[in-house]
Structure formats: C-alpha cells, structure tokens
Amino acid sequence: MAKLGGFEFWKKSLKEARFVVAPMVDQSELAWRLLSRRHGAHLCYTPMLHAQVFVRDANYRRENLYNEVCEEDRPLITQFCANDPEVFLKAALLAQDYCDAIDLNLGCPQMIAKRGHYGVFLQDEWELLEKMVRLANEKLSVPITCKIRVFKEVEKTVRYAQMLEKAGCQLLTVHGRTKDQKGAMTGIASWEHIKAVRKAVNIPVFANGNIHHLSDVERCIQETGVQGVMSAEGNLHNPALFEGCSPPVWEMAEEYLEVVKQYPPCTLSYVRAHLFKLWHHTLQIHQDLREDLAKVKTLEGLADVSKQLRLRCQEEIAKGKEEEEEKEGGLPFPHWICQPYVRPPPKEPVANGNSQGSEVKKTVCQKRALEDSDGTADTLSKNKQKKRSRNPNKNFCPEQKPKYIKCEQCGNPKVSHGLRFKTKAEKQKAEEDEKKEGSATETIQIPDPSPEPPL
Template sequence: MSSAPIKLKGYDFFRQTLKSPKFVLAPMVASSELAYRALTRRHGATLCYTPMFHARLFSEPPNHRYRKEQWSTNAEDRPVIVQFCANDPDVLLKAARMVEDDCDAVDINLGCPQNIAKRGKYGSFLQEDWPLIEKLVKTLDENLKVPVTVKIRVFADVEKTVAYAKMVEAAGAQMLTVHGRLREQKGHVTGLADWDKIKAVKEAVNIPVLANGNILYYEDIQRCMDYTGVDGVMSAEATLYNPAIFDEKYKDMPPYSWEMALEYLEIAKEVEAITPCIKAHLFKLFQPALPIHTDLRHAMAAAKTWDDYYAVTLKLKERLQQDEATIGEENLKGQVDDRGVRQYGHWRCQVRREKRLRNDLIFFFFSSAALHSPRQVSGD
C-alpha cells in the first residue's frame, strides 16, 4: 500500500513545487482566468493565481454553473494557486477540497477592499478578527493535500503588520503575499504602496514572501526585490494592460496591443473562454487606441461572439499599423515628458495614463529627493 505524498512546507514547497517563481500573476476577479493565465505564462509569468472564488458559491450544489464558469485548468496551467474568500472554515475547506487535486496550493484572500467584501465580511474586512483568520488557515493547513497560502494588506502600524503576518505564518500559511497598502487605499485614493512594511514582514517571517504593489514596468520588478528582499513580485492591474510585463523581450518597448490581443483570442478559442472575459480583456489591451478609433470602440462594445471580437481586433490592427506608419516612434520610445509620463504610441500596450502619471512623478520625486526611499504609488 503506497503512502500519501508528503505535503511540502515553506521554502521546500516554494522551490520544489512552485519552482521559485519570481514573476507572479495576481488573482483578479473575472480576469486571471485560464486563457489569460496562459497568455502571461507565454510572456514570463512563472506562477499564476486564479480569480478570487467565493467559497460558499463555489461549493454549494445549486451553484454548479458558477463553479463551471469560474474554474477551469489544464495540464499546462502549472504551477497554479486557487484563491478563495470565506469567513467560515468548514465552507472554505469544502470548497478547497474540490480543487486540491488540480492545483499546487489554495490561497485565502484577506486583501479584497471592495464594498462587496465588507457586506459579505471577507477579504480585508476580516483583518481585525485574528481568531477567525487563524482558524481559517489552520483548518486548511491540517486538512488539505496541498499547502495553504495567504494574501494580506498592511496596517498603518508596521509593528501590527508584522505581528499580523507572524500570526498567519504560525497558523500554517506556507507562503505570504503582502499587498503594501491599507484597506482604505483603493480607487481614487489608492495612494502609495509601502515597500518598507513589506520589507519588515519579509525580515520577520520564515516563509516565502511575495510583494504586491505598483509593478508598472519591467524594471520595477527587480527594484522591488532589491529593496524589500522578497522572493517574488506579484502584479495585478498592470498585467491587464500589458500581459508581457514580465517578459524581458519587451523591457525597453512594450508589445503591440493587437499582437497581444490576437494571441489571447487564439488561446481563448482553444480553451473556450467565456465572452465577458474576452470583452473585458480586449478593452484593456486596446485602451490607448479606442478613444481615437471610436467607431471600433462601439463595435467592440457591441461584439457578442469570438468571431465578432476577432473581426474588430483585425480592424484595429490595420488601423494601428497605419497610425504607426504615419506618426512613427522616434519620439515614442518611453521618453518621459514634462508631466512625468512615459511616451508610447497608442498602438502599444501600456498602463492607464493616470496611473503611469502618478507612478512616474512619484518615482521621479523619490529618485531625486529621497534616493533611498522606493515606496511606490499603488497600481495593483
């Protein structure tokens, strides 16, 4: 009779199972689905998270459609970590057991700051309830075949943040992702992601730590790792606008938006991605171009099928190639203008203008006036 496989912990899990990932795609609701995970893997991502799943909806029999639409994987989709939000240890365990044979770990979301998380009492709105958090983590650690990992936000006080992280570690978490901003930092008040708090957590715990917060350009990754000492860097929103952010090939010039869109569409067709995900991704990939080509923006909004999206994408490719030929890229190679915004052609993938503006201005300030302080504006 063969014995059950040994469940690896901490750095053994990080190195042997996850293969020491440095570039990590974040869990994003309706965005880090199988097709997009595959696209980012092709362009440098070495670990991917699923979207955040609601444990109760995922595990209850009447919600079979929810589970089928939200969760899919294949042999190439590894390593992968499945993330759940929950506030009941038994419900969380039931959901986690439904995926444990098809993933490398299960992650608990303690970072979601949205109002829906407040109403449902999950995500970052559990962070004051340490006994419940401890029980959630401990239940998975003691009963799952795979390790449990946790994603948190920071507190205003660094000592409390460190104590929080150590409590999560002691409860059984085998890896920790630290989102370096407060629960209140979201939307128009996103503000700075505090790399100092991430660094403090990394120095205090004995498990692998990933940093999350404002990775907008390829060079931000190593800068974050050098300062905080983390084991890897997670990026969320920036990857939606530039899925090749982890790809060294594009470190000096981002890829063409139509190039990424066509590659994504081929993957989406192969894995039968649901069309709402396709629409959302294409709008983000083409966000610099759609305000210029408004007729195609309307066509994209009206699209319903894969064929519709493919046709609009081919039209955008033609238009954008014409734009590049007419305008050229001599002055659009990432030069920083007088407002601190890096300049690229609207035919290339790039983070939303307002986020680039905030990041570049803040980086300029800290680079010029406070060279040893790399705290960043939040982008994820």
Template sequence: MVDNSELPFRMLCRRYGATAAYTPMLHSRIFSENEKHRSMEFTTCKEDRPLFVQFCANDPDILLQAAKIVEPYCDYVDINFGCPQRIARRGNYGAFLMDNLPLVKSLVQNLSANLYVPVSCKIRIFPRLEDTLAYAKMLEEAGASLVAVHGRTRDEKDGKKFRADWDAIKAVKDALRIPVLANGNIRHLDDVKDCLEHTGADGVLSAETLLENPALFAGFRTKEWKEDGDEDEVSGLDQADLVIEYLKLCEQYPVPWRMVRSHVHKMLGDWFKVHPEVREELNKQSKLTFEWLHDMVKRLKDLGGGIPLYRNKDALQTTSNGLAASNA
C-alpha cells in the same frame, strides 16, 4: 481582479514570463454549492502550473469543502484576505476580516490541518507596522506556507494615488521564515528588479498592469513607461498582437464572454484612445463571436495608430531572481 485571471489569460501571461499564476478570487460558499458555477469559473490544464487557487471565505468548514474540490489541480490553496472592495465589506470577507483576526486564524488553521497542498494568504498592511507584523506572524504560526503582502492599507484602493509601502513588505519578509511575495508598484520589469532588491522578497506579483500588458514579465513595456533608452528597442509586439494570442487561447480554453470582453477593452485601451469609434462598436455589440473580434482587431491595425510595446534589454534578467506571478 475578479473575472480577470481565467485560464486563457493565465496561459498568455505564462507565455511571457510569469512563472506562477493565481485564479480569480472564487467565493467559497457558491463554489462548493453550485456545480454549474464551478464549471464556468474554474478551469485549468496540465500546463497551468504552478497554480494558486484563490478563495474568499468567512466560514472554516465551507472553505475547506471548496478547497478539497480544487486540491488535486493546484499547488497552493490561497485565502484572499486582501480584497478591499465594497462587495467584500458586504460579504464579510477579504480585507474586512482584518477586524476579526481569530476568524482569520481559524480559516488558515483548518485548511492547513486538512489539505495536503500548502496554504497561502494574500494580505494588506495595517496603518501601524507593528500590527502588520503581528498579523503576518499569526498567519505563519497558524500554518500558512507563503504570504503575499500588498503594501497598501485596506483604505488605499487607488494604486495610482497611493504608492505601495515596500518598507513594510521588507519588514514582513525579515520577520517570517516562510516565503513572502511583494505586491504593489509593479509597472514594468525594472520595478520587479527594484522591488526584489528593496524588499528581499521571494517574488513579486502584478495585477492591474498585466491587464494592459500581459507581456510585462518578458521585459515589454507600454509607451506610458517607455524610457529614453528604449527608443531603439521597439519590439514588434503591441497590445493588438496580444489580443490575437488571447483570443486564440480562448478558443482553445472557453470562458464566459464577459471575461473576454473585459480583457479586450483593457489590452486595446491605447488603440481605443486613437480610434474611439471602434470602442463604441465593441460596446454596442451585445453578442460577441471570435470572428467579429478578430475582424475588429484587423480593422484597428488597418486604421493604424497603434502603440507598440517597448523592450529594455537591460531588464531581461530580473525574473530569474524570484517568482514572477500573475496575480489577477
């Protein structure tokens, strides 16, 4: 989810029930060396809390240097040990550090010993449960104060093809004394309730689903996940409304246009299926402006065919049972 959890999007998710949020994954070496990169990739505000600042790293000293910069502005410094992408393989970070557990341990120990904010870790599971449990216990012993478990292995990249293993997450929760967050299979708020009940986790994370529906934690769901009983619970809210809110937040908290473009594509995905010609206009627009984007959304709404979000009243109490986090 690199580039997809910048400040305006975090603030939008918080408006709709996310009780904590992660920054995008920041490259510790580039972040510590390049001031211009820092100013573009990491922004926050006093309302942006609780906040996890997420780094990828493979050098304990460089990671500490980067973490010291953000320490005054966050509630956790998070080490991403879960990224399974090819860029992580090439850079030797993320889930590919599962092949070098002594290095993983040293990264956590160095931060834990030298920061005054707690250290958290996001991991994926091993194919064998005993390896996953040993891994999680090692992180706790090294000084991690919280572990977020993505219930898929490093090779299970496609969330629609591979279901997350909630049993493995439950086993980790049962084995540790520190808080454990569950990640995987969160498509709407009923999944939040089911995951908390199944795993006993202290909270849940959602990433990909939030890109299409940042209002997930407020009980809204897209047509893809609408249930028969939701027919009379049309919310009066749709993705186009969320885009308008997001654009206003971007005007308040400026971020690179590539991030804005990415979110607009995701949140308007259902609308673009009905009006692909408008999507093509967006793709051809080399230089975006807020005026152009607001006009595009207005034209979409005038054309009609938008898909409403639905709200299930029975699901609206589940976020009080745990931490609902925007993990993008």
C-alpha cells in the same frame, strides 16, 4: 508523500517562482493565464472564487476550475474568499486535487467584499482568521497561503503576518496598500511594509504593488528581499511584462484571441474586458471603436474590432505619426505599444493642519457631489443622462422628490397600499368574464320604441 511547506514548497512545488500573475476577478481565467505563462510568468492564481458558492453549485465548480484543468497551467494556486472556517475547508477540499495550493483572499477592498464580509474586511478578526488558516493547514493535502493588505502601522502589519504564519500559512503575499487605498485614492504601495514582513517571517513572501515594468520587479526584489513579485494591473496592460518587452498591442490581442479559441469555452465578458485593457490608450483616440467593442456580442465581433484598431494604428505608423502621438498623449511609448495605465497619485494633505485633505476628497468626489445636489445634465452619470434623454422632465434632485409616509408594518410607502395588482390568472378570468357579458348582451332582444310605418 508528506505535504511540503514554507521554502521547500516554494522551491519544489512552485519551482522557485519569481514572476507571479495575481488572482483577478473574471480576469485571470485559463486563457489569460496561458498567455501570461508564454510570456514569462512562472506562477498564476485563479480568479477569486466564492467558497460558499463553490461548495453548493456544481456548475460553478465546473465552469471556474474543473473545466480549466490543463497540463500547461501549472503551478497554479486556487484562491477563495470566505468568512467561515468550515465552508472554506469544504471548498478547499473540493479544489485541492486541481491545484498546487489554496489561497485565502484577505486583500479584496471592494464594496462587494464589504457587503459579503470577506477579503480585507476580515483583517481585524484575527481569532477567526487563525482558525480558518489552522483548520485548512491541518486538513488539506496541499499548502494554505494568504494574500493580505497592510495596516497603516508597520508593527501591526508585522504582527498580523506572524499570526498567519503561526496558524499554518506557508506563503504570504503582501499587497503594500491599506484597505482605503483603492480607486482614485490608490496611491503608491509601501515596499517598507513588505520589507518589514519579509524580515519578520520564516516563510516565502511575494510582493504586490507598483509593478509596471520588469525593472520594477527587479528593484522590488532587491529592496524588499522577497522571493517573488506579483502583478495585476501591469499584467493586464502588458502580458509580456515579465519578458521585459513592450510589444504592439495587436500582437498580444491576436495571440490572446487564438488561445481563447484553442481552450473554449471562455466567457465573452472576460475577453471583452481584456481587450479594453490592452487597447486602453488607443481607445482614448478611436472612441467610435470603443462603442463597437462594447456592443458586439460574439467572439468574431470582438476580433473584428481588434483588427480594425490594428489597421488604424498601422495607418498612423505609415504616416509617421508616432512622435506626434507620443508628445500629445504624454505616454512613454506610442499608444499602440503595450504599456501601463498609471493613475495620478492622490494629493497629500499639508503638514500645517489645514484641511487640504478634505479639499482633495471633494475634488475626487466632485462629480458625485454635484450629481447628488443639483442634478444638472452635465454632471449626471451616463446612466442618468440616458434616462433624462428619454424623459426630459425626470427629476434627480433628492430634495425635490416627493416624500411618502412609510408603513410601520411593512416599511413600504403607504401610497402603495391603495394599488391593486392582478395575477395573470386573475387577468385572464376578468377577460373571459367580459367576453361572456358581451355575448349575453348581444342575445337580448330590445323592442324598437319607434312607431310602426303606415300600411
């Protein structure tokens, strides 16, 4: 059977998927995908997998894909991060029999992606990307897709998308944010960029960004003309987003935990992270249970904390605190209802040329700046505050820390050259030598210098 591509691939293999769960590191695992599919998702992606590790490590392959084969979990796209055409192809060949397409991650903006030289940090290396996509398109039995972020310039973004299409990309997901729009500077995704890409290419396009409710999905499709809409954060806070409903958090939490039990094994850290997202707004109020959720080390323990949160919320409902909580929290629904966490948008610089933008940046990074400058306890990170509680005299100010001359040969401080460390074998030998010396001392007869007593 000939390999499907473009719109034919979207229609037949992906069944005209419109509602898509994004690839999320450690968060779009099998249990979560199955939960999302039960509540309206048409298509899911695996978490981002590292191509090089996938090729060399059989355990990594088994834990992240092979063990998660499930008839209910289709259609499915496996996503890889990579920066080498041959390695990417090898990983894709090992994965192609377990999914409906292979996706190349060109959108991850995190520092780990910068250090590893993948994700969005490849978006300027068009020659390399063209080679990676072309080789995969030629050799794989399933289609190759790509997920990208936009450039500031709409025209450059369009040329970028057209280059990937020409290389062999059969479906393109466009996250309407730039490389720098992340964390506190996330801001609003540009649907204008997505619309321009959709008009410029002849392959299906998925939109990503600004999706918190089903109404956002419908509006995005109407405004951009895309074939489908992908959700990440919105899905994590409300896995029933694509159903158009906002159920009580405990319903989703309990159903998710049941799926986890039904399809083991699931890494405990993944489950914990999902519960933190689901209970996000409630945990702002019941912070003692936030600590408990962070500390428990079993699935049963996590389920117990979730049950306690449910009981507290039901007590509040019985006491009629819904309206009061809604007003105090500034949320559209009471905190126990599944709803998104919306980051405050970063302030825009003024148009007259004043450097308000730099002031905004200072405000965003204020904690870090204070932490680096004077190291006072109220501005230290939690980790450093713990260190100070153990050692009140500990100094975190870089200017006051002692400076050591570095060795020209090894780069380590010269002061360390005078230190001598013993191996376990050397320590054991030294202890044995000390014992021998001690026993030898005991056998030596020392004459008593005192005079003999009189007869």
